[in-house]
Amino acid sequence: MRVAVIGAGVIGLSTALCIHEQYHSLVPSLEMEVYADRYTPYTTSDGAAGLWQPYLSDHGNLQETVWNKETFDYLLRHLGSPAAKEMGLFLISGYNLFTQPVPDPSWKNIVLGFRNLTPEELELFPGYSYGWFNTALMLECRSYLPWLTKRLTQRRVKFFQKKVESFQEMFARGVDVVINCTGVRAGELQPDSELQPGRGQIIKVVAPWVKHFIITHDVESGVYNSPYVIPGSGLTVLGGIYQHGNWNEEISTQDHKTIWENCCRLLPALQKAKIVEEWSGLRPARPRVRLERETIHHGHLQAEVIHNYGHGGFGITIHWGCAMAAARLFGSILQEKKQASPPQSRLNCVLTANVLSISRTPEGQSKGNESVCLYFSRYRS
Amino acid sequence: MAAPKVAVVGAGVVGLSTAMCIVETYPSCSVTILSDQFSPNTTSDVAAGMLIPHTHPGTPIHVQKQWFKDTFAYLFAISNSAEASEAGIHLVSGWQVFKNTPKEELPFWSDVVLGFRPMSKAELQKFPQHRFGQAFTTLKCDCPPYLLWLEKRLKATGVQMYTRKVADLWDLHSEYNVVVNCAGIGAHQLVGDEKLFPVRGQVLRVHAPWVKNFIRDGDGLTYIYPGIHRVTLGGTRTEGSWSLSPDPGTTKDIFDRCCSLEPSLRGAEDVQVKVGLRPSRQCVRLQRELLSQGGVKLPVVHNYGHGSGGFSMHRGTAKEAARLVGECIAALEGSSSRAKL
Numbered sequence: 001m002r003v004a005v006i007g008a009g010v011i012g013l014s015t016a017l018c019i020h021e022q023y024h025s026l027v028p029s030l031e032m033e034v035y036a037d038r039y040t041p042y043t044t045s046d047g048a049a050g051l052w053q054p055y056l057s058d059h060g061n062l063q064e065t066v067w068n069k070e071t072f073d074y075l076l077r078h079l080g081s082p083a084a085k086e087m088g089l090f091l092i093s094g095y096n097l098f099t100q101p102v103p104d105p106s107w108k109n110i111v112l113g114f115r116n117l118t119p120e121e122l123e124l125f126p127g128y129s130y131g132w133f134n135t136a137l138m139l140e141c142r143s144y145l146p147w148l149t150k151r152l153t154q155r156r157v158k159f160f161q162k163k164v165e166s167f168q169e170m171f172a173r174g175v176d177v178v179i180n181c182t183g184v185r186a187g188e189l190q191p192d193s194e195l196q197p198g199r200g201q202i203i204k205v206v207a208p209w210v211k212h213f214i215i216t217h218d219v220e221s222g223v224y225n226s227p228y229v230i231p232g233s234g235l236t237v238l239g240g241i242y243q244h245g246n247w248n249e250e251i252s253t254q255d256h257k258t259i260w261e262n263c264c265r266l267l268p269a270l271q272k273a274k275i276v277e278e279w280s281g282l283r284p285a286r287p288r289v290r291l292e293r294e295t296i297h298h299g300h301l302q303a304e305v306i307h308n309y310g311h312g313g314f315g316i317t318i319h320w321g322c323a324m325a326a327a328r329l330f331g332s333i334l335q336e337k338k339q340a341s342p343p344q345s346r347l348n349c350v351l352t353a354n355v356l357s358i359s360r361t362p363e364g365q366s367k368g369n370e371s372v373c374l375y376f377s378r379y380r381s
Numbered sequence: 382m383a384a385p386k387v388a389v390v391g392a393g394v395v396g397l398s399t400a401m402c403i404v405e406t407y408p409s410c411s412v413t414i415l416s417d418q419f420s421p422n423t424t425s426d427v428a429a430g431m432l433i434p435h436t437h438p439g440t441p442i443h444v445q446k447q448w449f450k451d452t453f454a455y456l457f458a459i460s461n462s463a464e465a466s467e468a469g470i471h472l473v474s475g476w477q478v479f480k481n482t483p484k485e486e487l488p489f490w491s492d493v494v495l496g497f498r499p500m501s502k503a504e505l506q507k508f509p510q511h512r513f514g515q516a517f518t519t520l521k522c523d524c525p526p527y528l529l530w531l532e533k534r535l536k537a538t539g540v541q542m543y544t545r546k547v548a549d550l551w552d553l554h555s556e557y558n559v560v561v562n563c564a565g566i567g568a569h570q571l572v573g574d575e576k577l578f579p580v581r582g583q584v585l586r587v588h589a590p591w592v593k594n595f596i597r598d599g600d601g602l603t604y605i606y607p608g609i610h611r612v613t614l615g616g617t618r619t620e621g622s623w624s625l626s627p628d629p630g631t632t633k634d635i636f637d638r639c640c641s642l643e644p645s646l647r648g649a650e651d652v653q654v655k656v657g658l659r660p661s662r663q664c665v666r667l668q669r670e671l672l673s674q675g676g677v678k679l680p681v682v683h684n685y686g687h688g689s690g691g692f693s694m695h696r697g698t699a700k701e702a703a704r705l706v707g708e709c710i711a712a713l714e715g716s717s718s719r720a721k722l
Contacts, residue, residue: 079645080644080645081644093593112503118495124461124472135474135594208590210471211473211474211594211607269466
């Protein structure tokens with residue numbers, strides 16, 4: 001059973017790990033490969049500060065709220081473990097600021113200690129008259145992605161630096177299931193008019209005295225178009241840019257100015273902070289996450305794709321819930337394959353294998369009887 | 382009196398802030414700071430500088446609260462300004478956790494710090510050995526930055542600073558009109574105050590930049606305070622010990638206790654060990670005294686004995702000390718004009 005994960009950002013690597021953890025012992029023939037044109041530190045995930053926080057409103061998308069909660073709880077359980085530091089995982093408290101009262105968010109009971117800001121606290125932030133305080137988590141991808149890669153490598157998952165041009169390309173190689181975690185460029189594999197880039201830009205500074213995240217909100221500008229300051233374990237991230245439909249990954253001097261001026265107004269001490277890095281990236285924005293199976297026919301064959309993309313600016317926040325949902329879809333694929341192929345006699349399998357091996361490319365050579373039976377079942381349906 | 386000459390003995394947080402208040406309130410004074418130690422070698426440099434008051438049994442609570450409020454307000458304004466990073470002042474949030482529910486659920490300072498509230502059950506799950514907790518946001522004064530920032534501002538106003546071990550306050554009577562005694566633990570020897578005793582504190586300073594929240598055990602013995610560059614892990618409260626040498630067994634004990642509160646500290650690097658002697662007393666000695674020998678008088682203002690509460694009370698007591706200095710100057714001017722008559 002060959003599984004190809006396309007995409008090596010937080011979604012691709014975590015989905016790969018989740019599936020491998022759950023099914024490797026059940027499917028001994030499971031061979032997993034990761035294909036991506038970009039790996040850490042060059043993925044979209046690497047540019048994110050890493051703060052766990054969903055958007056203010058889930059737009060009635062309760063499924064996503066559940067996935068967010070599953071991710072938070074999963075990460076919280078790992079906080080006390082020795083792996084936490086290597087994962088880039090730690091607790092962080094901070095502020096969400098508004099210019100007017102707003103309803104409580106869907107995630108108020110997921111995070112720790114959620115409460116409204118007191119008048120004294122609001123004095124810290126002139127111009128803002130309402131806000132929240134809570135403790136959440138940071139998961140820094142420049143640590144988390146290498147950690148996931150290490151876990152996967154230990155499990156003998158193979159990595160290929162390659163831009164996959166089509167699903168067919170994977171099936172032609174003998175891949176049975178493709179996990180499509182291609183993020184903002186998923187449209188290149190299959191057009192998706194709902195997927196748009198949400199361009200962001202950030203400045204990384206040395207400001208180790210900042211211990212809280214500060215996210216401001218401007219109902220008019222829209223999400224992430226209002227300044228935010230997020231302290232990491234090394235540098236502090238300044239941001240506040242969200243440009244829907246803008247594919248440009250170049251640094252914009254105008255955006256730099258906007259970020260810098262707005263963040264310094266928010267935290268005057270930042271004026272003294274040294275700028276170390278700048279980055280711009282494209283959030284894979286979609287009205288809802290695309291997390292579903294698709295059966296793709298090619299010739300007489302059919303193969304499965306599990307789509308897992310379109311996580312916008314909350315990929316880290318939702319990743320593990322989505323990975324588990326993708327793993328459940330994978331499980332349903334396995335289930336169907338088992339039902340489609342009742343136990344075969346060895347002789348039949350061997351004969352079938354001979355037939356198959358003539359038409360198969362070297363990469364697609366089967367190993368072991370079980371995988372032969374699965375290939376056989378594919379032919380039959 | 383033309384320019385009253387005031388000597389401040391001591392250059393820790395109390396000495397420097399007292400000098401600052403005198404300069405601010407009585408700009409005509411000429412203020413000089415004399416100390417055998419300056420930052421980074423003062424007791425203040427060892428302290429984490431967290432604004433979490435310690436309750437002095439000998440001082441009325443409303444007075445301690447006012448001192449804390451004054452200090453908090455002063456530092457809050459700095460933390461909110463462009464000077465925050467240079468001054469080493471920053472906000473930090475966290476938790477105070479108790480193994481047993483404390484007698485008083487609301488400490489006197491709960492409405493001065495920000496956002497004080499009991500911890501939720503979910504928050505307490507992180508501390509399985511503790512049954513109760515309080516969450517709040519307070520300020521931290523990192524040293525040396527805060528002391529160096531005070532020194533810089535003092536020098537800008539013309540204040541002179543000299544390294545000098547003052548053996549006896551009377552030695553200063555010919556050069557200065559008023560002496561302010563901010564000698565901290567040094568007052569034990571300087572003025573022979575037997576009521577002043579050291580409470581030895583050993584701390585570790587570690588590199589663990591992912592620790593963003595403070596954690597303090599309500600017994601005051603174990604704490605994790607994230608500073609700008611390092612996290613301070615503590616600690617000890619050994620009454621009567623004058624030893625400034627780090628004890629390796631204590632180092633391991635502090636580290637283990639802190640790791641049980643925050644397991645990720647196992648990954649902390651570059652452990653530095655420091656020892657400081659808290660200048661402890663039933664109450665802060667904040668009062669005037671008139672020294673006199675052979676008809677010559679030397680007004681003294683004492684401002685020492687802050688124990689664990691130096692940072693929490695420094696600005697409030699400094700303001701009061703400055704006010705007392707003003708009284709001394711007024712008294713001197715009064716007697717000198719009487720002398721003219």
